[in-house]
Each structure stands twice: as structure tokens, then as C-alpha cells.
Amino acid sequence: GENVEQxxxxxxxxxxxSAVIKCTYSDSASNYFPWxxxxxxxxxxxxxxxRSNVGEKKDQRIAVTLNKTAKHFSLHITETQxxxxxxxxxxxxxxxxxxxxxGAGTTVTVRA
Amino acid sequence: xxxxxxxxxxxxxxxxxxxxxxxxxxxxxxxxxxxxQTMMRGLELLIYFNNNVPIDDSGMPEDRFSAxxxxxxxxxxxxQPSExxxxxxxxxxxxxxxxGYEQYFGxxxxxxxx
Numbered sequence: 001g002e003n004v005e006q007x008x009x010x011x012x013x014x015x016x017x018s019a020v021i022k023c024t025y026s027d028s029a030s031n032y033f034p035w036x037x038x039x040x041x042x043x044x045x046x047x048x049x050x051r052s053n054v055g056e057k058k059d060q061r062i063a064v065t066l067n068k069t070a071k072h073f074s075l076h077i078t079e080t081q082x083x084x085x086x087x088x089x090x091x092x093x094x095x096x097x098x099x100x101x102x103g104a105g106t107t108v109t110v111r112a
Numbered sequence: 113x114x115x116x117x118x119x120x121x122x123x124x125x126x127x128x129x130x131x132x133x134x135x136x137x138x139x140x141x142x143x144x145x146x147x148x149q150t151m152m153r154g155l156e157l158l159i160y161f162n163n164n165v166p167i168d169d170s171g172m173p174e175d176r177f178s179a180x181x182x183x184x185x186x187x188x189x190x191x192q193p194s195e196x197x198x199x200x201x202x203x204x205x206x207x208x209x210x211x212g213y214e215q216y217f218g219x220x221x222x223x224x225x226x
Contacts, residue, residue: 032213043203043217044155089155093213098143099168100215102155 002027004092006103014111019077021106023090026071030092033066033073034100038087047088048075080110116218118204124224130192133221136185137206145215146179146189147203155203161187162209194225 003026013019023033031052036044050057050064050073057064061080066073077084087107091100117136125131137144145160159169161181169179176195181187191198201222205215 034214036217043219045217046214049214097168098162098207098209098213099157099160100145100213101157104154 002030002092002094002099002101004090004101004103006090006106008106009104010107010109012109012111013080015080015082017080019075019080019084019108019110021075021088021090021108022072023074023092023103024070024072025092025101027092027094028068028071029094032093033064034091034093035062035064035075036089036091036102038089038105040086044089077108080108082110082112084108085110116204116206116216118202118218118221120221121219122222122224124226125194127195127225128193129225130190131194131198131223131225133189133202133204133223135187135189135204135218137187137204138208138216139185141206141208141216142184143207143209144181144187145205145207146187147205147217148200149203149220150200158189191223194223196225199223199225 006023034049037047038044050066061078063076087105089105090103093100119134143162146158148156158171159179164181179189201220203220204218207215
């Protein structure tokens with residue numbers, strides 16, 4: 001099955017700086033890559049996703065890039081704010097198999 | 113729409129007891145997923161249904177776990193008998209596959225087995 005690895009496991013940044021989280025996947029047939037944000041005690045919430053026919057996608061301060069050749073994708077958060085502090089999960093899925101395989105998560109702490 | 117609804121939100125039970133977790137997906141969604149989240153193992157997919165039919169239950173840990181989806185608006189995850197290692201947060205998520213892969217999670221059920 002699909003194996004998704006996520007790095008780093010923890011990330012501490014100064015408010016206003018950028019944060020980057022990277023994920024790699026093993027199955028070249030995967031074609032959907034969502035990112036979820038989970039605040040303490042809350043549910044995972046989809047913040048951005050990318051499909052294999054797109055290399056980059058932006059939504060205000062967050063962006064995701066995809067490199068299908070290298071089988072990795074990244075989440076970029078610019079101008080970080082305290083409310084960005086949370087656990088972020090990447091995931092991967094194939095077109096004919098709607099299962100999401102999740103990475104282990106990255107705990108992001110934004111220091112004021 | 114109220115989103116995915118799960119009940120109960122918290123459950124504390126003694127080992128050996130039967131536990132039933134409930135989920136109501138978003139109206140109109142045709143796929144439903146059960147996940148378990150622990151610190152040690154992260155987010156694990158247990159089972160998912162498409163149009164009320166179980167498609168993949170390879171993540172179900174053992175025979176003590178069972179899941180049903182009798183209709184498009186209701187699903188249950190049952191653990192019988194429960195064990196302390198089943199303590200976790202159990203999430204249900206739903207999706208409308210014809211519009212993409214986006215999964216929307218419920219608030220979760222925090223299960224503690226003593």
C-alpha cells in the first residue's frame with residue numbers, strides 16, 4: 001500500500017516567518033494530495049489540496065507544491081501567525097482508491 | 113448543513129464491555145470513512161464504505177471490531193469486547209466522490225477503556 005513520510009515532526013517558527021513541511025509518497029499512481037490542519041482537541045480540517053495535473057496551488061498565505069517525478073509534495077505557510085499553531089497532516093490517495101494514507105503529522109508552533 | 117455528526121463525544125467504559133460509536137455523514141455524501149487516532153500510531157483508516165457497501169476493511173485491527181452502514185445517513189462502529197488498548201479518538205469522515213476526494217471529518221469520539 002501507499003506509504004507517506006512527513007518531515008519534520010516538529011517545527012517552531014517566529015511569528016511572521018515562513019514554515020515548510022515536506023512529504024514523500026511511495027506509490028506513483030497516487031494523484032490526490034490533501035493537507036489537513038488539526039488544532040488541539042479538534043477534528044482534522046482540510047486546508048488545501050492538489051491534484052497530479054497541477055504543480056503548485058496557492059490560497060492566501062498557504063501554498064502546496066508537487067513534484068511527481070520525485071514523488072514529494074510540500075506545504076508552505078508564509079507570514080505565520082499564532083493561529084497557525086497546530087498539527088498538520090499530509091495525505092495521498094489514488095484515483096481508483098479513495099483511501100487517504102496520512103503522514104505522521106508535523107506539530108507547528110508559532111512563537112510570538 | 114450540520115456537517116458530520118458523531119455520538120457520543122466521550123465514552124468511558126470498562127474492559128470487556130461493548131462499545132458502539134455512531135456517525136451521521138453529511139447529507140448527500142456517498143462515502144464514509146472510520147479512522148482511529150492515537151499518539152503512537154497517528155491517523156489510521158479502519159474501514160470505508162461507498163454507497164453503503166464496505167469497500168476496504170483491511171485496517172480493522174481484529175475481529176473485535178465491526179462496522180455497519182444500514183443506510184446512507186447512518187453508520188456504526190462496534191467494539192466487542194473492548195480492551196484498554198482500544199483507547200483512542202475515533203473519527204468518522206464523509207465525502208462526495210463524484211465531486212472529488214475531499215473528506216470532511218466529524219468531531220470525533222474520545223474512547224477510554226479502563
